[in-house]
Amino acid sequence: MPVADKQSGLLDQFGQAFERHITAVPDGLIGLAVSGGGDSVAMMHMAARMIDPTGLRVVSVNHGLRAEAVAELVQVGAQASRLGIPHVVLDWTWDRTGNLQAAARDGRWQLMRDWAVETGVGALCLGHTEDDQIETLLLRLARGSGVDGLTAMSALDRRDGMTILRPLLGMSRDALREWLVSQAIQWSDDPSNDDVRFDRVRARQMYAQLETLGLTRKRFLQTADHMRAAQRSLQQAAHEFAQTYVTQDLGDLVFSPEALDLQAEDVPRRVMAEAFSWMATKTYRPRFENMLARVEQVRNGEQVTLGGCIMLPLSDGGMRLVREASATASSMAACGELWDKRWRIKGPMRDNLRFQALGDGLNACKDWRQTGALRLSLLASPSVWHQDTLIAAPLAGLSNGWTAQIVADFRSRAFGIED
DSSP states (O other): OOHHHHHHHHHHHHHHHHHHHGGGSOSSEEEEEOOSSHHHHHHHHHHHHHSOGGGEEEEEEEOSSOTHHHHHHHHHHHHHHHHTOOEEEEEOOOOSOSOHHHHHHHHHHHHHHHHHHHHTEEEEEOOOOHHHHHHHHHHHHHTTOOTTGGGOOOSEEEETTEEEEOTTTTSOHHHHHHHHHHTTOOOOOOGGGGOTTSHHHHHHHHHHHHHTTTOOHHHHHHHHHHHHHHHHHHHHHHHHHHHHHEEEETTEEEEOGGGGOOSSOHHHHHHHHHHHHHHHTOSSOOOHHHHHHHHHHHHTTOOEEETTEEEEEOTTSOEEEEEOGGGOOOEEOOTTOEETTTEEEESOOOTTEEEEEOGGGGGGOTTGGGGTOOHHHHHTSEEEEETTEEEEBGGGTBOTTOEEEESSOHHHHHHSOOO
């Protein structure tokens, strides 16, 4: 294929990636996460040629780990300016705890997500490529991931209420750099991309050896595609299983004994893992071995906690999953705001109100027993406070004009299937 046709083909592929998912993109600006590396720089320039630049915004994160990053992001800003796209740099600082790469990844996401919400960005584009997809698959194989983990990354995703697009997922890193060279566009190479201390770099180096065994790029991508097809079938089966064996009681989930048998089948495991994610509002599920061990303890009559949830054994051999009050955080009240990412609280707003778990405030709710709700459940239920004074606890019988509702039921939110 002539070079010109090949480069034009990449642009067409980029445009088609957007077209496939444009109906799922909410109204608002489109954000581009650009680090200065070849992949994200190519994404920025391609987006500017395929989409009206006035509807685009570029965001970069300086992790403060390399002095060179400042100049690299200045270069990103200069290119964005020539393309007519506003650019902002967000600063992240490591608190020196935990794994650096994991902390940087999570911190980067939180900064970009908050920026997107404040800026009116409806969808955020990330520069993950075909190579990143293969590396992710290798890393998850090494961690013993199941079907969901081996689907690797999706071209269209949702995280923390934000739509994520990966328009480069079908393009190789080498092809993108060839395109940049053909367009005389500069980019920066981060030396950490060759640092063998990092798992992803070692996975990248391992890939060349695996090709000699027939584990080619095509085979890896086929595996991820097969896993996505299997995942869709399993999600449907899990949704049907949850309809039969799991009941939602306000903010709690009640499991029949059949739903606690996680030893042999994928579907009950899937339902249980999704239950923790839904209740604790976490993107990632609990570790598989840890979850199995805790569920087995419950089957033996023990009350245990896991991932911000309390697992309460029931007399019939089932389990009630309850939010752990101490795992929630208080927040200043705002009209229509989601508290603990699940509850929408509405009522007569005024200054200096605070939303938090009811906790010991239950002692001020004289009629809580008449609600029929479990005491343990009410401790983690939403409440409204003014300084140290309890204003309302809607689920505990103290409304004072306030209501609290779960924003989405478990089955629809967890499996993406409406009842």
